Amino acid sequence: MSRYIATHAIRGANAIVQEAEELLERTLKEKGPDTAVAFPNTAYYLPFILGMTGTEISKIGELPPILEHAKKLLSPVPTDSRWLPYLGETLDCGMATLFAEEIIMALKFVTGEQPEKLPGLQLAGSTSFTSPDNGGGPNGNGYLNGPIDDIQLRSWGIQLVDGRMPGFAAIVGAAKSNEVAVKIVRELQRRSILTFLIGSSNGKSIIHQLMEEGVELGYDTFTVPFGTDTESAIYPLGFATRSALTFGGMKGGQAKEILRYNKERVFAFVLALGEVDDLKYATAAGAINFGFPVIADTVIPEILPTGVTTYEHVISMPFNEIEGADDLERAEKLVQKCIEIRGVKVTIAEVPVPVPYGSAFEGEVVRRADMRVEFGGKNSRAVEYLFMDEMDNVDDGKIELIGPDFEDVEEGGAIDLGILVKVAGRKMEKDFEPVLERQIHYFINGASGIQHIGQRDIAWIRISKGATEKGFNLKHFGDILHTRFHSDFGSIVDKVEVTIITDPDMHAEWLEKARAAFNERNVRMGAMTDESVDEFYSCTLCQSFAPDHLCVISPERLGLCGAYNWLDCKASKQINPTGPNQPIKKGTEIDAEKGYFQGVNEFVQVASHGAVQEVSMYSIMENPMTACGCFECIAMVIPEANGIMIVSREDSSMTPAGMTFSTLAGVAGGGLQTPGVMGHGKFYISSGKFILPDGGLKRVVWMSSILKEQMAEQLKAIAEREGEPDLLDKIADETICTDVEGVVKHVTEKNHPALSMPPLM
Amino acid sequence: MTVETPKEAWTGTVREVTLGATADQGGTRSRTLTVGAESTLPFLHFEASIPNPPALALEIRDRKPDDWSPLLYEAWGDVMDDPAAWAKAAEEAGADLVYLVLSLTTSDGSPNTVENVRAVVRKVLDATGLPLAVIGAGQAEVDNELLVAAAEEGKGERLLLGLCEEKNYRTIVATAMANEHLVQSRTPMDVNLAKQLVILINDMGMPLERIVMDPTTGALGYGIEYGYSVMERLRLAALQGDKMTQQPMIVTPGEECWKVKEAKVGEGVPETWGDWEPRAIAWEGITAAALLHSGANVVVLRHPENMRRTRSMIDELMSSKAAG
Known part of the structure; x- marks a missing residue:
């Protein structure tokens, strides 16, 4: 906590509470204790006081105890010799300030000084004031809005709760120029962020600035001018209090719950424009209690440690030091920063491309004859690479094409392409890079007339003539990715910038960089073992048709469908916290080789509804993991050969078990534990934990040839590590035999290691 | 020889939920409807207490529907032209709950409006003392506008608002919270999705005592066994103590059955199907009966005759309480 801020806030609080006391005394004397006191058109009395204390104030005479309460929250201004106040005291002083401000504003309604007069102001929609003293008109002609009424609270409240409105901004003070004021408000309006206008700086208020520029203010334009004094900040905070009470x-009286509700659900922030005085510091301290951070465009000390607010508490962003070509660009950046600090999520609905877009187009094929241009494949190279960077280094929504577009490429021709996606996010982790990168395939495929195959540096993209005629160009890849990453991964990613490269030099440079990164990722993934983590993940996605099945997914055993590995699950948990991928604490290790863990057993018992009591993470013979029916492979014991066979989903031929894959699937699926039979993901075969207690890869006596081909490299490496460099040759496949006798003959001839291993059964 | 009846000692109980509010409770209903609170499977009185019988709702529309079966037009007659009269007729037919479904358009084909919905809700509330459900037309954007109006018009009545679905629930839940109503969550026949949506709605601050869960059903012959099994598993999970599956269940056999061929078509079907009217009514009635056995706490019907038949079945199954 900054001593400077604490000092100013505490001083401001003491002063305003004293002012409230004087005003209360005076008004009590003049009007008497039974005079009614209320904000117009609300059923929540004085809402901040109601929310924090549970007291329903309706008469002036009921205010003194509230003032006493505020006084108790005050602390003395820190002396120069004292170095350790502060956070607690400052926050309490903030609360005292808000009590005082609400008392002052309520009394000013009694004396007719609220809502504030502002000649010439016409509001487009506002709170109506029934008292003739308060302007008489329903539309507050010549008056600022004052507190928001209950009707508008409900209307906006619903939109804030259901997410149509991302949040609200309370702007305090005045902008550097009228032009900047307008830009800031427009930037907020553009994002449907509700804008509340309060206070002044050097005698000028942003409200004056907007009026001078002819900006229409009022409910209808999502901009509410509360007052030109700092005290009117109590109105938006009263609005926040009421939204917790309503939604x-x-x-009333559940102060802690109300403040927490606002922190967690009301995405609001304070933007302080111009000089920050004592009262503004004190009021800001009040706002921080609600979890609303404060961003100032002047030099003030920052409060960075997080806790009360979700991220930083106080941020200083001196306007003239913001990078930008002119003041307008600086204003835009300032707003962007506010949004980041509060963690406001902005959603984009439609993918802005000139061709139809949707998952229905994912499987579409673009044939050579229909093709306008291709990237990757035989005739060129395409690479796609997603990486994270610091928040400040990513320019959200920026889409840049480096090099020429494809209009000069001959029809049916090919050029090199690079798609670089740079993302930043509060919850982004380096480990999520490959998870997100793999989405590029699905996202781009969603566009009609575009075909995408592969990933990383073996990506292969075709654009059809039809899509080109509709105006599809390379930058549209960026539009697609920007929109989809925000809409599908908004909980991880806050900013997305896309660079499309066709320039040969740049392409070569980035291909190199990407390959180095891919390599690094491979090494990291390879080093990630089940021992290196405390948590595995569940996947209950398939319980809709196999009610008692769940996958337990660990770094060394991916889901049996092949679509979810441990990192995918980790990301999925971030995106959908109540979804099918939940962390499972490993707990006590019961048997490392077989993969029995106390925590896994307990989780499985509950999630399988009692159907499975114990599960071995690695054995096929003892309590093997159950399967739904989506497995990429089925492993099954062949007792005669003292080994196991592995059939791929892509292999339709007969197997030595006397059944084809589809018949076997009936045996392996359905959520039942059948020792000797197991459904699993393809890449589990190359895992160091593959049927570990049963002998690992050396147990495999028969394997669909397609697996041998697809995984040739990985399998060879394991075979060498196991001291059996010719293992793959010793393993039979459907081109060699499809019956048990054939397998026995083959393994005997080749002297397969399984023959000399301990009996499986 | 005496045979000991095996009893399961369940640890969980279905959550008790009350729809509607009387004058004392801030509404204007002449009675409320309480469902749930059982700690056993349907009608197994020997095992544990079943304090509230399953309830029956009748579906009405804010205007005469264009595509209902002629048999239903015949059964209801002129009241279909006026939602207030229809609601009253539903009450007279013995419903526990009036289930008002809004239409996308008004009878002249123009889009339904907030004003119209307010007027209809007001009229129906005035015409009947039963608790009321108000259900959207099924298009997110339209529903979010119309249901907010309905919720405000019925403030304090503890209406049941729906349908909250995974892709569109936040607005409905927000307006239900602001106006003291309940919500109906609907998920497509999946235990985990049903549970997840309840969690999401509850996360927004809606108390579990104000959520009724619709796991979706199919008509007899059109996927009822799938829906049945999902409901059964949800209920078993609830009784085993899984808190987020303990919501009472509501299902809509009326809507499902009256769109299938067996109920809809009178001509050009095999003679062995029998007479149209008894067949059609039986289709809805048997579906409802099956769903009650899978744990439904509220079934929504369309034909008044099934109100009578289903009620008599429930009465009989509940009266064995004493014998238990």
Whole structure:
């Protein structure tokens, strides 16, 4: 906590509470204790006081105890010799300030000084004031809005709760120029962020600035001018309090719950423009209690440690030091920063491309004859690479094409292409890079007339003549990726920037960089073992048709469908916290080789509804993991050869078990534990934990040839490590035999290691 | 020889949920409807207590529907032209709950409006003292506008608002919270999805005592066994103590059955199917009966005759309580 801020906030709080006391005394004397006191058109009395204390104030005479309460929250201004106040004291002073401000504003309604007069102001939609003293008109002609009424609270509240409105901004003070003021408000409006206008700086308010520029203010334009004094900041905070009471099901007096509700659900922030005085510091301290961070465009000390607010508490962003070509660009960046600090999520609905877009087009094939241009494949190279960077280094929504587009490429021709996606996010982790990168395939495929195959540096993309005629160009890849990453991965990713490269030099340079990164990822994935983590993940996605099945997914055993590995699950948990991928604490290790863990057993018992009591993570013979029916491979014991066979989903031929894959699937699926039979993901075969207690890869006596081909490299490496460099030759496949006798003959001839291993059964 | 009846000692209980509010409770209903609270499978009175019988709702529309079976037009007659009269007729037919479904358009084909919905809700509330459900037309954008109006018009009545679906629930839940109503969550026949949506709605701050869960059903011959099995598993999980599956269940056999051929078509079907009217009514009635056995706490019907038949079945199954 900054001592400087604490000092100013505490001083401001003491002053405003004293002012409230004087005003209260005076008004009590003049009007008497039974005079009614209320904000117009609300059923929540004085809402901040109601929310924090549960007291329903309706008469002036009921205010003194509230003032006493505020006084108790005050602390003395820190002396020069004292170095350790502060956070607690400052926050309490912030609360005292808000009590004082609400008392002051309520009394000013009694004396007719609220809502504030502002000649010439016409609001487009506002709180109506029934008292003739308060302007008389329903539309507050010549008056600022004052507190928001209950009707508008409900209307906006619903939109804030259901997410149509991302949040609200309370702007305090005045912008550097009228032009900047307008830009800031437009930037907020563009994102449907509700904008509340408060206070002044050097005698000028942003409200004056917007009026001078003819900006229409009022409910209808999502901009509410509360007042030109700092005290009117109590109105938006009263609005925040009421939204917790209305939509959070809270009762008056549940102060802690109301403040927490606002922190967690109301995405609001304070933007302080211009000089920050004591009262503004004190009020800001009040706002921080709600979890609303404060961003100032002047030099003030920052409060970075997080806790009360979700991220930083106070950020200083001196306007003139913001990078930008002119003030307008600086204003835009300032707003962007506010949004980041509060973690406001902005959603984009439609994918802005000139061709139809949707998952229905994912499987579409673009044939050579229909093709306008291709990238990758035989005649060129395409690479796609997603990586994360610091928040400040990513320019959200920027899509750049380096090199020429494809209009000069001959019809049916090919050029090199690079798609670089740079992302940043509060919850982004380096480990999520490959998870997100693999989405590029699905996202790009969603566009009609575009075909995408592969990933990384073996990507292969075709654009059809039809799509080209509709105006599809390379930058549209960027539009697609920007939109989809925000809409599908918004909980991880806050910013997305896309660079499309066709320039040969740049392409070569980035291909190199990407390959180095891919290599690094491979090494990292390879080094990631089940021992290196405390948590595995569940996947219950398939319980819709196999009600008692679940996959337990560990770094060394991916889901049996092949679509979810441990990192995917980790990311999925971030995106969908209540979804099918939940962390499973390993707990006590019961048997390392077989892969029995206390925590896994307990989780499986519950999630399988009691159907499975124990599960071995690695054995096919003892309590093997169950399967739904989506497995990439089925492993099954062949007792005669003292080994196992592995059939791929892509192999339709007969197997030595006397059954084809589809018949075997009936035996392996359905969520039952059948020792000797197991469904699994393809890449589990190359895992160091593949049927570890049963002998690993050396147990495999028969394997669909397609697996041998697809995984040739990995399998060879394992075979060498196991001291059996010719293992792959010793393993039979459907081109060699499809019956048990054939397998026995083959393994005997080749002297397969399984023959000399301990009996499986 | 005496045979000991095996009893399961369940640890969980279905959550008790009350729809509607009387004058004392801030509404204007003449009675409320309480469902749930059982700690055993349907009608197994010997095992544990079943304090509330399953309830029956009748579906009405804010205007005469264009595509209902002629048999239903015949059964209801002129009241279909006026939602208030229809609601009253539903009450007279013995419903526990009036299930008002909004239409996308008004009868002249123009889009339904907030004003119209307010007027209809008001009229129906005035015409019947039963608790009321107000259900959207099924298009997210339209529903979010119309249901907010309905919720405000019925503030304090503890209406049941729906349908909350995975892709569109936040607005409905928000307006239900702001106006003291309940919500119906609907998920497509999946235990985990049903549970997840309840969690998501509850996460928004909606108390579990105000959520009724619709796991979706199919008509007899059109996937009922799948729906049945999902409901059965949800209920077993609830009784085993899984808190987020303990919501009472509501299902809509009326809507499902009256769109299948067996109920809809009177001519050009095999003679062995028998007479149209008894067949059609039986289709809805038998579907409803099956769903009650899989744990449904509220079934929504369309034909008044099935109100009578289903009620008599429930009465009989509940009266064995004493014999238990």
